[in-house]
Amino acid sequence: MDIIQAIENRHSVRSYTGEPIPDEKAGMLLSVIDQCNRAGNLRFQLVRNEPKAFSSPLARYGKFSGVMDYIAVVGPKSADLEEKCGYYGEKLVLEAQMIGLNTCWVGLTYRKIPGTITVGRGEKLLGVISVGYGRTQGVPRRSKSISDICSITGNEPEWFIRGLHAVLLAPTAVNQQKFRFSYKDGRVRAESGSGFYTRTDLGIAKYHFETASGKGPEIWE
Numbered sequence: 001m002d003i004i005q006a007i008e009n010r011h012s013v014r015s016y017t018g019e020p021i022p023d024e025k026a027g028m029l030l031s032v033i034d035q036c037n038r039a040g041n042l043r044f045q046l047v048r049n050e051p052k053a054f055s056s057p058l059a060r061y062g063k064f065s066g067v068m069d070y071i072a073v074v075g076p077k078s079a080d081l082e083e084k085c086g087y088y089g090e091k092l093v094l095e096a097q098m099i100g101l102n103t104c105w106v107g108l109t110y111r112k113i114p115g116t117i118t119v120g121r122g123e124k125l126l127g128v129i130s131v132g133y134g135r136t137q138g139v140p141r142r143s144k145s146i147s148d149i150c151s152i153t154g155n156e157p158e159w160f161i162r163g164l165h166a167v168l169l170a171p172t173a174v175n176q177q178k179f180r181f182s183y184k185d186g187r188v189r190a191e192s193g194s195g196f197y198t199r200t201d202l203g204i205a206k207y208h209f210e211t212a213s214g215k216g217p218e219i220w221e
């Protein structure tokens with residue numbers, strides 16, 4: 001599966017078989033986690049074989065089952081921490097999808113188990129990403145349309161529209177999709193609305209946009 005197929009096929013999966021991820025796949029995830037941590041100055045961690053975070057009534061309320069492994073989304077507090085976590089976390093989500101694993105971003109419906117996740121002084125735990133073999137591949141959900149997130153003028157290049165299609169497939173907290181994109185003179189402006197996790201959502205969406213449009217981070221205004 002290539003990364004565009006990963007964007008198209010990914011859906012949040014909350015019900016897993018309970019089979020821990022094998023060492024080989026864990027090794028692949030660890031190497032991407034390392035890349036993300038270096039590039040973004042982050043402290044993402046892979047927590048393996050730890051079913052307790054998702055065994056509380058809260059997690060069951062969130063319909064999680066069989067979660068054995070997850071990625072802790074941690075980094076030093078800063079103005080751009082949320083967006084950076086979204087961007088690099090989604091890189092991991094798509095890598096996981098490409099190696100046959102399923103995922104779900106989780107901001108709230110899990111419990112932090114003492115001794116599992118390291119959060120240093122001045123750092124923040126933003127949430128986790130469950131990862132494993134889903135009982136299903138998840139299902140497509142309703143989505144905003146391009147005109148809801150961008151006022152199209154007709155002058156936008158094809159790569160911009162391609163990027164927007166991928167943005168609409170990005171996961172967002174409670175499927176809120178609270179962002180707007182616009183194109184001007186070869187560059188792109190992306191803005192998040194207000195509310196919880198909207199800046200994380202924006203980072204996730206920007207990673208989708210860059211991947212599908214074929215542009216790099218220099219595209220952002």
Ligand SMILES: Cc1cc2nc3c(=O)[nH]c(=O)nc-3n(C[C@H](O)[C@H](O)[C@H](O)COP(=O)(O)O)c2cc1C
Binds near residue numbers: 013107175
């Ligand atoms: C930042 C963030 C936080 C999320 N937190 C939770 C959560 O606490 N519990 C949950 O069940 N799903 C959570 N989700 C998953 C969203 O509900 C899901 O991405 C959204 O409904 C869109 O569905 P899709 O991922 O299948 O495209 C979260 C997603 C994001 C991006």
